Amino acid sequence: MITLDNVSKTFTLHNQGSAVISVLTGVSLHVAPGECVALTGASGAGKSTLMRMIYGNYRAQSGSIRIGETELVNAAPRDIIRLRRQTLGYVSQFLRVVPRVATRDVVADPLLTLGIPAAEAQTQADTLLTRLNIPQTLWSLSPTTFSGGEQQRVNIARGFAHPYPALLLDEPTASLDPTNRAVVLDLITAAKARGAAIIGIFHDQEAREQVCDREINVSAFTPQVAA
Numbered sequence: 001m002i003t004l005d006n007v008s009k010t011f012t013l014h015n016q017g018s019a020v021i022s023v024l025t026g027v028s029l030h031v032a033p034g035e036c037v038a039l040t041g042a043s044g045a046g047k048s049t050l051m052r053m054i055y056g057n058y059r060a061q062s063g064s065i066r067i068g069e070t071e072l073v074n075a076a077p078r079d080i081i082r083l084r085r086q087t088l089g090y091v092s093q094f095l096r097v098v099p100r101v102a103t104r105d106v107v108a109d110p111l112l113t114l115g116i117p118a119a120e121a122q123t124q125a126d127t128l129l130t131r132l133n134i135p136q137t138l139w140s141l142s143p144t145t146f147s148g149g150e151q152q153r154v155n156i157a158r159g160f161a162h163p164y165p166a167l168l169l170d171e172p173t174a175s176l177d178p179t180n181r182a183v184v185l186d187l188i189t190a191a192k193a194r195g196a197a198i199i200g201i202f203h204d205q206e207a208r209e210q211v212c213d214r215e216i217n218v219s220a221f222t223p224q225v226a227a
């Protein structure tokens with residue numbers, strides 16, 4: 001479902017004399033439907049950079065990134081938008097939302113964009129918000145003032161509202177108490193059971209061991225180590 005072949009990434013630092021730094025080289029990996037793979041490696045190894053390339057936020061210098069039928073390297077913006085709507089979900093560590101939009105609508109939004117009827121989208125949003133223990137009194141409020149853990153749970157509800165065939169998870173349990181952490185691990189397990197291919201960064205080692213089938217150490221693709 002997710003296949004990378006010989007992917008490399010450099011950054012050009014325009015504010016520092018156009019210095020070019022090579023961050024990743026020769027990244028090849030495959031994640032099958034129903035599989036959850038953890039990206040590991042030291043701080044600065046390139047885990048977030050790799051996730052951002054797979055989501056299409058950063059463009060790879062070379063190689064191939066395939067998500068289902070879509071080739072992401074050099075894809076047109078509209079193809080990346082379509083991929084994100086239908087196929088590739090992303091739960092980032094921090095919630096970024098348009099101010100003043102109600103929590104319930106933040107969660108239902110990806111479903112509405114897909115053309116799912118409003119009532120059905122709201123029901124699904126309510127189910128996830130309930131499951132993730134967001135008090136009903138907060139549903140009509142914007143999540144911008146919520147606590148870190150509440151924001152993270154809203155983000156998770158949004159990311160799991162649609163059954164994406166592929167999912168990227170950046171520290172999905174980072175700010176959570178044990179009860180909500182267990183809910184998130186159950187959601188990940190259920191997503192795997194329905195066939196989602198998942199790549200995640202989990203500093204929470206127990207969580208990683210519980211839901212991930214294998215680990216890929218990104219340090220193997222950092223140029224200094226690979227050379």
Ligand SMILES: Nc1ncnc2c1ncn2[C@@H]1O[C@H](COP(=O)(O)OP(=O)(O)OP(=O)(O)O)[C@@H](O)[C@H]1O
Pocket residue numbers: 011023041042043044045046047048049050
């Ligand atoms: N936008 C950018 N411009 C320039 N350099 C960048 C950019 N993003 C990341 N880097 C560099 O790429 C390298 C990898 O960073 P990245 O954030 O991917 O590491 P990481 O493995 O996710 O680290 P951590 O575990 O600390 O979050 C670092 O040396 C970082 O400075």
